[in-house]
Amino acid sequence: MAADAPTPAGPRNLIGGTARGVVSATRTVERLIAFTLITLGTAFSKNHLARGVIRPLIREQIFRAGVRLIPMVCFLGLALGILIVGQTEALLQQVGANQYTGALLVTVIIRELAPLVSGLVVFARVGTASVIELGTARALGEMEALEALSIDPIHYLVVPRVIGFTVAVMGLTLYCILASLVSGYIFAYSRGLPLNPAAYLERIAAALSWVDFPLLALKSGLFGAITALIVTYQGLARPLRLEDIGDTTARTVVYCLVVCLIVDGGFIPLYLIL
């Protein structure tokens, strides 16, 4: 009887639950790191193999995660530009601090929001679909079918997604930046702010340093690669039943958000140092 009663939530249970959560998260991180290393090893060691099959798959992923999402990212970029550029420009005008416009844009949009928004759009639109797609293929035994044909599933399914998502997020980040800068300027101009395009671009250019370019490429590329690795890991790394796929997709959303935000935070010291 007593065994059937619900366990009361006490400090001991809380500590136990937290400890189990930490152990489980640590194991997941360990497996994810191992999966990443295997993928990188495969990408380099099999770079010369089956190009006729792998390259079209990479192009397909770039189209799916990149080209097809350009309108959506541009729309979000336009909205970001209006919200941030328009509002801050007006505010800076009021306090007479227009000279900080460039620094603000570079910090908020170019360094932070554009890569993050592009990464999240790719994850939301293509990443979740990929978890379902790969999880279903795993559940239906297609991985074993690939192995039976001596086709490496990491090479055939993971590597094209990692390369495709990386290139896609990098490209989408540029579109997002351009769209937000254009819409921000148009919004500020429409409100009658005394700012000509040349001065606007000059302020942005002055606020940019050489380090912004490689770090922007690195950050957006990392968001794409991380999204692809988490998505493929969740879809492929362990046997799934069809009924597990919904839970796995929901868990992937959390992992992707957490890891991308941690990586984003990791760039702040780099910007401060460099």
Place this chain on the structure above:
Amino acid sequence: MNPPIVLQFDGVSVASPIEGSPSVAGIDWQVLEGQCWVIGGLQGSGKSAVIEAAAGLRALSSGGIQLFGIDPTQRTGTEAQSLRRRVGLVFEGSGRLFGGLSVLENLTLPLRYHEDLSPEDALNQILPLLEAFDLQPVAGLLPRQLGFGFSKRVALARALVLRPEILLVDDPLGGLDAAQSRTLRRLLMQLNQGHPWLSQRPVTLIITAEELRPFLNLGGHFALVENRRWTSIGTRDDLLECRTTGVLELLADHSEHPPS
């Protein structure tokens, strides 16, 4: 002189996906080049686990396997890949065809991947296989658009694309009607005797089945998986003389598959 041993199990226990006892234990088995083995067992007996272990897809809990005299676990990279290419596997049911690819893409994928061929060159290479298996009418269809019999035939054709020396076929007749069953048995017999696709080289055939009667004229050698134990029975005559309950059950006449 005896033909060479192409597959050898030494005291093998096949690991079960569920932790605990192995799927099948105590397998000591030798397969010679060109032989045709039929492994009988009821549903869930673990016969699929045995041929998946032979294909290198299932871990062993003990013992060792030799393929063509080589321990596959001692080979890595391209050596392991080329060893595995010598073994074809047809999965049970619809054969685990790739759902996102058409029949033609399913068939050309192994060639395109391993030999880096263009789709056109791969198609030219597999045309004789498409014709031999009468698959041209369904070449452009997706697996979900195929009937069950066609799915089985496509899965068999896909396993043959790389011209394997050993062909493992898991429950080929399961779910087929009498006519489809006859067609598939005829194809398997041709493969074991020498098929034009394999340049008339007889393929070593290992089949699992829930009923042994349809294979009496095809299988030269028989084995049984019962209660997670492996028993090598021997030739057709040894099988027919065997009076254990397991064998009698697998030989029961269900009349759907008269001996070919």
